Structures are given as C-alpha cells and as structure tokens.
Amino acid sequence: MxxxxxxxxxxxxxxxxxxxxxxxxxxxxxxxxxxxxxxxxxxxxxxxxxxxxxxxxxxxxxxxxxxxxxxxxxxxxxxxxxxxxxxxxxxxxxxxxxxFSAEQLSVRQAGWRHATARTPHGLPIELSAAEKALPES
Incomplete structure (x- = not known):
C-alpha cells in the first residue's frame, strides 16, 4: 500500500x-x-x-x-x-x-463478489487470475 x-x-x-x-x-x-x-x-x-x-x-x-x-x-x-x-x-x-472503463470496473466487481462468496469467514479474500477476468454474471 x-x-x-x-x-x-x-x-x-x-x-x-x-x-x-x-x-x-x-x-x-x-x-x-x-x-x-x-x-x-x-x-x-x-x-x-x-x-x-x-x-x-x-x-x-x-x-x-x-x-x-x-x-x-x-x-x-x-x-x-x-x-x-x-x-x-x-x-x-x-x-x-x-x-478504467465501466466494463473493467464491472468485471473486477464480479471477480470480488465471486472471491468473497467462496472465501471462508476470517480468511483474506484474494482474487485469482481467473476471477480477475470473470465476465459480469
């Protein structure tokens, strides 16, 4: 940071x-x-x-x-x-x-939603390369 x-x-x-x-x-x-x-x-x-x-x-x-x-x-x-x-x-x-573009922002937000949903409580949330490139669902 x-x-x-x-x-x-x-x-x-x-x-x-x-x-x-x-x-x-x-x-x-x-x-x-x-x-x-x-x-x-x-x-x-x-x-x-x-x-x-x-x-x-x-x-x-x-x-x-x-x-x-x-x-x-x-x-x-x-x-x-x-x-x-x-x-x-x-x-x-x-x-x-x-x-960045609105589309890039939307893709990144989708990646974070996906990563958040699959990360157990208390563990750090990390984006994988695949999640960084997720299409908006």
Whole structure:
C-alpha cells in the first residue's frame, strides 16, 4: 500500500469540511479506519489526487453526492457506511478520469463478489487470475 501523505490527507479533510461533510477522517494519532480496505481506499484516493486526476473540491463534491444519493435510497449514514460512500466516489472520479472503463470496473466487481462468496469467514479474500477476468454474471 502506498505511504499516506498526511498533509494531503488534512487538505482532503479540510475540503470535505468546507462541503459540509464533518465526519473526521483523521484523529491526532492517525486515520479513523475500522477495516484495512478503508485505509486502502483512502490511500488510493490520495495517490490519484497526487497524480492530478482530480482536485479536492471535485473530490468533496463527488463524495457529498455519493452520500446524498445513499441517503435518498434509505441509508441513514450513521458512520458505519461512510467508506462505502467513499469507495463509490472513488470509483466515480476514477471512471471520470478514465483510469478504467465501466466494463473493467464491472468485471473486477464480479471477480470480488465471486472471491468473497467462496472465501471462508476470517480468511483474506484474494482474487485469482481467473476471477480477475470473470465476465459480469
């Protein structure tokens, strides 16, 4: 996983706060992650920002839209689903920046669903080469 640029992380948190999103991403002792995938999604966001694929203002707007869309569909957004919204926003900005196509995203999501369904609880989920190339079912 890439090393997190904490200055960029604080800029991201500031941009989110200015957009009315006040869930803390960072505490004095580091990030507020409950699962490893959340930290990975956070780190990927910082890397894509550092590569110039989007601005913090664009990111804050996209994340805000993701949260509002989820709330419209009944998600009370009590914090437990925050990084699901984050991942949705990350997918959108990456699609908009043409990091990958919608078809490639769909194939990868199908691979993860398949891998998740066949992995015993408590074990790490890993994609095999075959799962990476699964067609959408």
């Amino acid at each position: 890439p090393e997190i640029d904490w200055k960029a992380a604080r800029q991201c948190q500031d941009a989110l706060s200015q957009s009315g999103i006040d869930l803390p991403l960072l505490h004095d002792d580091g990030p507020a992650f409950h699962e490893p995938w959340q930290a990975q999604a956070f780190a990927m966001t910082l890397v894509l920002y550092e590569r110039g694929l989007f601005s913090w203002e664009q990111w804050a707007r996209t994340l805000s839209e993701s949260i509002k869309a989820a709330q419209t569909h009944g998600d009370p957004d009590l914090g437990r689903t925050y990084y699901h919204h984050w991942l949705s926003a990350l997918e959108k900005v990456a699609l908009d920046a043409k990091v």
